[in-house]
Amino acid sequence: MANEFGENPIQTEGDIVTCRKLIRNASVAAGFGMTDVTRIVTAVSELARNVYVHSGSHGVMRWQTLYKPGQIGIQLEFEDYGVGIPDIDQAIEAGFTTAGSMGMGLSGVKRLMDDMTIKSETSVGTIVTIEKWGRAK
Amino acid sequence: MEHSHSKYISNFNSWAEQKRFVDFTDKDVEFLKKLHPFAIEYADTFVEKLYEHLMTFPDTKRFLGDEKMLMRLKLAQKSYFIDLTSGEYGEEYFKSRIKVGIVHQRIGLPPRIYMSTYCYYMQLIIPHIYGNPAFDAETSNGIFSALYKIINLDQELAISAYVHATDEVISRQTEEILEMSTPVIQIWEGVVAAPIIGMLDNGRTQQFMERLLEKIVETNSPVALIDITGVPQIDTATAQHLIDTINAVKLLGSQVIITGVRPVIAQTLVHLGIDLSGIVTRPTMASGLKVALDKLSIKFIDPSKA
């Protein structure tokens, strides 16, 4: 099966919904079940909103589907050019909140996904990469 | 790692590494090519002798099927022997060897029969390596060594494919057993019950949660009994999974009653400091069902008593 991939800017509030719809279609097409699709799309919503809030309208989401024998996967990357995260461990910890988000933030997203990595540089920006894997049907 | 094997066998690059592992070089390819004309010449004889030998074992014979099947097998075996010395060990070769393993697993041929075929083949070919006037002693040694290497590579691929195919069967069955071991059933109008047998781990909880919630919505049940009589021991992780499930059920607008809380479980929960005080718990499924029915009947005002 061919890998699908693409990207979408995150510049307006409306882009959050566009990203969600894009990734919903991609995950359904890749063969994820309903609950996993909901997990993935919800993670997208959280991270896209983070980018929108922090990046001053210069963020982007990139995605690609992945295949291993017997497995399907999707990888997403959210990049902003904002202030950066000074303390990543603290940011992942439950309850830590920036810019008025609910505080579930990154720790909740991590629970929904199989893998999450964060690269951040102060006053350059942040890239959050997430991955979800499922059984191929 | 459940899928590391499938990743391994399907990865052509890792086969290149495996070649380096057994030190299979271009020199070996040249040696094998020298043997090729003889392999072609004697292929039919070898196949006939091999099958004659195999047919003397009754339990092997039944894998070889009827005349037609036997003919097909012999043809496949012949081209297999010829390919062994063809000098082409690229992707096509790699794929065909994996296929051999998968096919053998599918028909249920035990690996010992597959393995011993090589042994028998060696016995047949050795006289043509060492007793052959076309080869000097050094060439014979080189051919023997190269043949040994390519057979080792072949076996490794086929056995890996074999194991992978078996792994797939096991993981499919494990999933089916999991599903059967945690049934979710409607036991009353408005009440579903889910007895859990065995430990609740992360993967199992996710699957269980999905099926429980779907059943609650499908049967429009305001009460769900989760019976943990069959849970041998509870730890913090299992308790957390239970709490997650209870919270998710609550979001749907239904309520969980935990039943089958045995003394040892009650002791553990308190010792671990796990707080289930906001949740209705009962020692038996029967007492839990009574609570459920009481809850449901409260919503219906009996006009005769009003």
Add this chain to the structure above:
Amino acid sequence: MDENTLSVIKLKNILLVTVPDEPGDDIIHELQTKVLHAIEKYQSKGLILDISNVNILDSFFARTISETTQMVALMGGKTVIAGMQPCVAITATELGLHLGKAISTLDVDRALDIFSDNFKLV
């Protein structure tokens, strides 16, 4: 359903809002404002949010529901969330979301029961 507008339906002394499947931030903002104004206008004693179509509930939406519930309570009303889908409930739990004081029911019928005169909370 037109996703860009939201109707607040008055049913006797209750308000019913059916939320579209992929509610954007603007719809969620609109929801809170419209509901609070309707409660003021009709003196409603409660709000039913029918979210049976909704297939995503993120922290922003959850927070708005929680806050709206508090605001409705300040105006003397009760908020009921009806018909959450299983996949949404599982994801919300894993994400660690809370809906505050909002009550959940399996569907709108059961939500209406809660507002009926002879209903007692168990």
